[in-house]
Amino acid sequence: MSFWDTLKPAVRVPVAVQVDLSPDGRTLKLTWDDGTVTDARARTLRQHCPCAECVEEWSGKRTFDVEKIPVEMKIVEIEPVGNYALSFVFGDLHRIGIYNWKTLKELSAA
Numbered sequence: 614m615s616f617w618d619t620l621k622p623a624v625r626v627p628v629a630v631q632v633d634l635s636p637d638g639r640t641l642k643l644t645w646d647d648g649t650v651t652d653a654r655a656r657t658l659r660q661h662c663p664c665a666e667c668v669e670e671w672s673g674k675r676t677f678d679v680e681k682i683p684v685e686m687k688i689v690e691i692e693p694v695g696n697y698a699l700s701f702v703f704g705d706l707h708r709i710g711i712y713n714w715k716t717l718k719e720l721s722a723a
Contacts, residue, residue: 641688698717
């Protein structure tokens, strides 16, 4: 711990150390640095996309009806974003959301 941590302690952010996509593309399995393993459904991730196209900037409201996202939504591609996030290409070809580790942890269930 450094001197600066005592002044403004940083909240520890979980980090995924392994990411696996199910063969059908519908479930993302995340192994975290604390040893926990969680699963996130592609549909849930698409419903909670944090991008400016999906979330109104000033109100924070969704710009679409989340229930209209198909249950069979798939992840087609996964791309790392630096050391802090992942980006996905979904079955509907939406691809601009960046999901940081904290968001992925919150959207996945143990």
